[in-house]
Amino acid sequence: xxxxxxxxxxxxxxxxxxxxxxxxxxxxxxxxxxxxxxxxxxxxxxxxxxxxxxxxxxxxxxxxxxxxxxxxxxxxxxxxxxxxxxxxxxxxxxxxxxxxxxxxxxxxxxxxxxxxxxxxxxxxxxxxxxxxxxxxxxxxxxxxxxxxxxxxxxxxxxxxxxxxxxxxxxxxxxxxxxxxxxxxxxxxxxxxxxxxxxxxxxxxxxxxxxxxxxxxxxxxxxxxxxxxxxxxxxxxxxxxxxxxxxxxxxxxxxxxxxxxxxxxxxxxxxxxxxxxxxxxxxxx
Amino acid sequence: xxxxxxxxxxxxxxxxxxxxxxxxxxxxxxxxxxxxxxxxxxxxxxxxxxxxxxxxxxxxxxxxxxxxxxxxxxxxxxxxxxxxxxxxxxxxxxxxxxxxxxxxxxxxxxxxxxxxxxxxxxxxxxxxxxxxxxxxxxxxxxxxxxxxxxxxxxxxx
Amino acid sequence: xxxxxxxxxxxxxxxxxxxxxxxxxxxxxxxxxxxxxxxxxxxxxxxxxxxxxxxxxxxxxxxxxxxxxxxxxxxxxxxxxxxxxxxxxxxxxxxxxxxxxxxxxxxxxxxxxxxxxxxxxxxxxxxxxxxxxxxxxxxxxxxxxxxxxxxxxxxxxxxxxxxxxxxxxxxxxxxxxxxxxxxxxxxxxxxxxxxxxxxxxxxxxxxxxxxxxxxxxxxxxxxxxxxxxxxxxxxxxxxxxxxxxxxxxxxxxxxxxxx
Numbered sequence: 114x115x116x117x118x119x120x121x122x123x124x125x126x127x128x129x130x131x132x133x134x135x136x137x138x139x140x141x142x143x144x145x146x147x148x149x150x151x152x153x154x155x156x157x158x159x160x161x162x163x164x165x166x167x168x169x170x171x172x173x174x175x176x177x178x179x180x181x182x183x184x185x186x187x188x189x190x191x192x193x194x195x196x197x198x199x200x201x202x203x204x205x206x207x208x209x210x211x212x213x214x215x216x217x218x219x220x221x222x223x224x225x226x227x228x229x230x231x232x233x234x235x236x237x238x239x240x241x242x243x244x245x246x247x248x249x250x251x252x253x254x255x256x257x258x259x260x261x262x263x264x265x266x267x268x269x270x271x272x273x274x275x276x277x278x279x280x281x282x283x284x285x286x287x288x289x290x291x292x293x294x295x296x297x298x299x300x301x302x303x304x305x306x307x308x309x310x311x312x313x314x315x316x317x318x319x320x321x322x323x324x325x326x327x328x329x330x331x332x333x334x335x336x337x338x339x340x341x342x343x344x345x346x347x348x349x350x351x352x353x354x355x356x357x358x359x360x361x362x363x364x365x366x367x368x369x370x371x372x373x374x375x376x377x378x379x380x381x382x383x384x385x386x387x388x389x390x391x392x393x394x395x396x397x
Numbered sequence: 398x399x400x401x402x403x404x405x406x407x408x409x410x411x412x413x414x415x416x417x418x419x420x421x422x423x424x425x426x427x428x429x430x431x432x433x434x435x436x437x438x439x440x441x442x443x444x445x446x447x448x449x450x451x452x453x454x455x456x457x458x459x460x461x462x463x464x465x466x467x468x469x470x471x472x473x474x475x476x477x478x479x480x481x482x483x484x485x486x487x488x489x490x491x492x493x494x495x496x497x498x499x500x501x502x503x504x505x506x507x508x509x510x511x512x513x514x515x516x517x518x519x520x521x522x523x524x525x526x527x528x529x530x531x532x533x534x535x536x537x538x539x540x541x542x543x544x545x546x547x548x549x550x551x552x553x554x
Numbered sequence: 555x556x557x558x559x560x561x562x563x564x565x566x567x568x569x570x571x572x573x574x575x576x577x578x579x580x581x582x583x584x585x586x587x588x589x590x591x592x593x594x595x596x597x598x599x600x601x602x603x604x605x606x607x608x609x610x611x612x613x614x615x616x617x618x619x620x621x622x623x624x625x626x627x628x629x630x631x632x633x634x635x636x637x638x639x640x641x642x643x644x645x646x647x648x649x650x651x652x653x654x655x656x657x658x659x660x661x662x663x664x665x666x667x668x669x670x671x672x673x674x675x676x677x678x679x680x681x682x683x684x685x686x687x688x689x690x691x692x693x694x695x696x697x698x699x700x701x702x703x704x705x706x707x708x709x710x711x712x713x714x715x716x717x718x719x720x721x722x723x724x725x726x727x728x729x730x731x732x733x734x735x736x737x738x739x740x741x742x743x744x745x746x747x748x749x750x751x752x753x754x755x756x757x758x759x760x761x762x763x764x765x766x767x768x769x770x771x772x773x774x775x776x777x778x779x780x781x782x783x784x785x786x787x788x789x790x791x792x793x794x795x796x797x798x799x800x801x802x803x804x805x806x807x808x809x810x811x812x813x
Contacts, residue, residue, distance in 0.1 A: 175683075178687050204689040204691075205689070207686075208688075208689045212684070212687040214683070214684055214687075218679060218680040218681050218683065218684035219681070220681055220684075221675075221676075221679065221681065231688070231690075232688045235688070236690075280688075401595075401599075404598070407602055408602045408605070408606060410606075411605050411606045411710065412601070415707075415709070415714055416710070418710070418713035418717040419709070421717055422713055422716060422717055422752055425742075453747075
């Protein structure tokens with residue numbers, strides 16, 4: 114193959130999306146969580162996936178990682194159909210993915226250092242000195258090199274998430290998935306996390322998938338966004354597209370309005386029926 | 398890492414103690430040490446009734462265990478029980494006219510074979526048969542014997 | 555009435571589904587077992603948690619059981635003039651039955667429930683899911699070493715229990731009640747058979763070890779990842795292990811000891 118053709122092929126490869134979700138349907142029991150959705154996650158960028166609580170955003174990450182099987186449709190990661198892979202190939206693929214769980218999911222019987230070293234110890238045969246250097250580098254990237262000997266019980270929520278981030282980066286993955294990283298954090302920690310996600314994504318050439326319902330933070334760093342509701346993709350595009358989207362539903366979500374297409378009142382009998390009133394006594 | 402080293406010591410101690418306990422149980426609490434060697438010579442004896450004699454029952458001379466019952470079977474020609482006895486090799490001292498009887502240890506204990514040495518010079522070899530035997534005492538026979546005797550006395554009067 | 559039957563049927567189906575999952579769990583665990591032996595560090599750590607930390611209760615319980623056996627045994631044997639057989643009574647009771655069974659029951663309460671709780675908590679804090687996402691098989695890394703630890707520790711603990719019990723019986727019988735020390739040991743040595751009693755006792759405790767570890771780990775692995783789920787699972791571990799041990803003991807005794 115000529116160099117030009119090779120270059121072209123490489124460019125095409127780089128331009129192809131890293132993760133492609135095609136016609137995915139998934140139901141949990143009776144409830145249909147995803148109804149024939151299609152998403153495309155571009156390489157090297159941060160993609161935000163937003164939606165109200167309970168839309169199954171975490172489920173989507175688990176489907177991408179192969180922990181759950183879809184009822185219909187396919188998930189392609191870096192040119193491989195995740196659910197068609199044999200066990201060993203799936204495990205090899207997972208080593209190229211890092212995942213940050215909502216509460217950190219750190220191993221509670223290990224120290225911070227050991228937690229970050231865990232993937233290295235399990236999957237590589239690197240000598241102890243190299244592992245030490247790698248772990249300290251990762252911890253340094255998230256600003257917690259000094260916390261290396263702390264125990265998981267001694268960490269605050271924000272620190273735990275940063276350690277989990279360092280751990281997710283331990284094997285230098287190509288894809289990092291964040292499950293609700295901003296939930297319940299104080300403004301300073303939020304700022305730190307936002308900055309880390311953006312800068313590490315750019316510095317390491319990662320593809321990041323950010324699942325969250327924190328509108329402001331997500332919009333500030335995502336290159337591309339998807340808005341999911343009731344099992345479907347309701348809106349897609351850049352942050353600007355989202356803000357200027359005409360749909361009342363999207364606007365209610367983006368602005369955090371209490372009432373709108375998604376009603377305030379849980380559907381039930383009318384007020385008159387419950388309080389045994391006759392119509393004229395209600396004052397609007 | 399120092400924590401790991403301490404743990405290793407404890408686990409090693411635990412496993413060592415456990416194995417020691419097993420060994421002690423095996424040696425001091427069971428009859429492992431007194432098991433006869435598989436060597437030893439085999440002699441046999443026929444009994445009318447072996448009572449409750451079981452394989453591995455002890456064979457004693459004057460109360461000292463000299464061997465174990467190896468096998469119990471029936472001689473199809475004489476319709477008597479044949480007991481194969483494994484005697485420890487250091488006791489190849491029994492004269493050929495030694496007799497064997499089945500005793501009970503204690504009142505309700507298990508049964509064993511007691512050997513009474515004879516007077517011949519020739520010694521029992523492997524494969525020899527003891528000629529004089531006394532069967533186990535069967536309680537029913539004893540009682541019927543007793544009753545029969547009583548009845549006979551009554552008759553005489 | 556119909557509702558009652560429906561609930562009964564549902565309960566039976568639920569129990570059957572559990573049983574099926576229990577076996578399925580072991581089938582998934584089996585291939586992971588040899589691999590985990592290549593990581594002795596993990597097994598040793600678990601052996602510490604499960605074995606060494608259980609020593610305290612096992613040894614104390616063994617001593618007390620031996621003392622009680624000595625007392626009760628003496629009072630009954632003395633009426634038949636067979637007080638010299640005290641050693642045999644104590645040793646056989648312990649080696650054949652009480653050692654393996656009581657050790658298994660105590661193990662279920664102390665180590666089994668701890669294993670269940672630990673695994674359940676790891677499940678509910680997403681540590682197991684996290685491991686899977688890091689391409690580490692939780693069965694190999696977490697479950698299998700704990701299983702080996704249970705299987706290895708149980709016979710050792712049972713042997714220690716029996717030994718301490720026999721010594722306890724000695725202390726009470728010879729020390730306090732006047733049984734002849736020579737007869738105590740010599741009777742034991744002549745009546746306790748290595749193959750019939752000791753080996754069978756070890757066999758029993760191995761089987762109990764497998765069952766206790768299996769149940770404890772399954773309950774933790776399968777539980778609902780909530781606080782209530784974990785607490786229910788630990789209760790189930792203790793109850794189910796106890797019932798299984800007692801049931802298996804009956805079956806094995808019937809098979810092993812031909813009366």
